[in-house]
Amino acid sequence: MSRTLLSLLAASAVFVPAILIADGEGLARQLTLGLLTAAMVWLVARRAAIDTKQILVAIAVATTGEVILSVGLELYDYRFATIPFYVPPGHGLFYALAAATARERWLQARGKAIVRGVLLVGSATAIAGLTAAGDAWGALWWIVAAVLIGRSRNGLLLSVCCSYTMILEWLGTSMGNWVWAPEVLGLRSGNPPSGVGILYVVLDLVTVAICGTLAGKSSTPAPTADPCVVDGGAPSLASEPLA
Numbered sequence: 001m002s003r004t005l006l007s008l009l010a011a012s013a014v015f016v017p018a019i020l021i022a023d024g025e026g027l028a029r030q031l032t033l034g035l036l037t038a039a040m041v042w043l044v045a046r047r048a049a050i051d052t053k054q055i056l057v058a059i060a061v062a063t064t065g066e067v068i069l070s071v072g073l074e075l076y077d078y079r080f081a082t083i084p085f086y087v088p089p090g091h092g093l094f095y096a097l098a099a100a101t102a103r104e105r106w107l108q109a110r111g112k113a114i115v116r117g118v119l120l121v122g123s124a125t126a127i128a129g130l131t132a133a134g135d136a137w138g139a140l141w142w143i144v145a146a147v148l149i150g151r152s153r154n155g156l157l158l159s160v161c162c163s164y165t166m167i168l169e170w171l172g173t174s175m176g177n178w179v180w181a182p183e184v185l186g187l188r189s190g191n192p193p194s195g196v197g198i199l200y201v202v203l204d205l206v207t208v209a210i211c212g213t214l215a216g217k218s219s220t221p222a223p224t225a226d227p228c229v230v231d232g233g234a235p236s237l238a239s240e241p242l243a
Contacts (some may be wrong), residue, residue: 001106008044012097015040016168019090020177025080034085041092048100053214055092058207062091065199076180076192084177094168094200095207098161102154111156118159119146122197125166129194136187141195148201161204162197169196 019033045052066083069075078084101107107114126142129135149158169192172178180191 001104004047005100005104008047008097008100012093017171019086020172020175023080023084023177030081030085034089037086037089037093041089041096044093044096048096050096050099054207054211055096057210058095058203059088059092061206062203063088065203074181075184076178078178079176091203094161094164095204098157098164098204101160102157108156115149115155115159118163119150122146122162126194129190133190134188135190135194137184137189138193138195140187141193141198145195145198145201157204158201161200165197165200
């Protein structure tokens with residue numbers, strides 16, 4: 001893989017836990033963490049040549065989802081704030097990392113194997129969660145995620161974002177930065193649910209669909225010969241059917 005991607009992943013592997021450790025109450029602290037995360041997003045977008053418009057759309061879509069799922073439906077709660085200031089740009093960071101990762105030629109050449117591996121590990125995790133902890137909600141979410149990943153022509157992108165999401169969720173919940181509701185619609189749920197990756201799968205699908213629609217209404221050049229690259233290098237799903 002490219003040195004640029006490896007360096008960005010290494011930097012993010014240090015940055016994200018540091019932000020979670022520094023998380024806490026207070027407006028000044030939250031503003032600082034939010035600004036630091038926004039700066040990290042800018043750095044990743046610049047180094048990986050990801051279209052900033054796509055990142056902004058991802059942030060808008062994800063923040064809307066945060067309000068609905070956390071504040072409205074109370075599926076999960078943050079420890080130190082209703083929605084911590086680092087969370088919205090954090091969604092942009094993970095979108096940019098997933099887009100940059102899925103664009104790597106080395107990974108694209110092994111895309112089918114990676115997708116199969118993610119489906120296998122995800123299914124095993126969902127079965128283990130259901131068996132050991134009764135995580136029926138997580139298993140239900142994973143079924144939907146697996147269908148989307150398995151049927152998409154851009155399964156590599158969805159597999160990558162799903163994997164990154166699970167790592168983030170395991171880290172954040174284990175550190176106590178947020179906690180998931182133990183029951184949803186009468187179904188037991190894990191902390192985090194085993195199929196929580198569905199949220200970023202849907203985020204990517206919605207984001208590229210919106211960006212594709214906006215690009216179609218502008219004078220933006222048509223996608224390049226690479227079906228996974230469009231305008232600035234980010235993988236595109238907008239014109240790709242799931243089947």
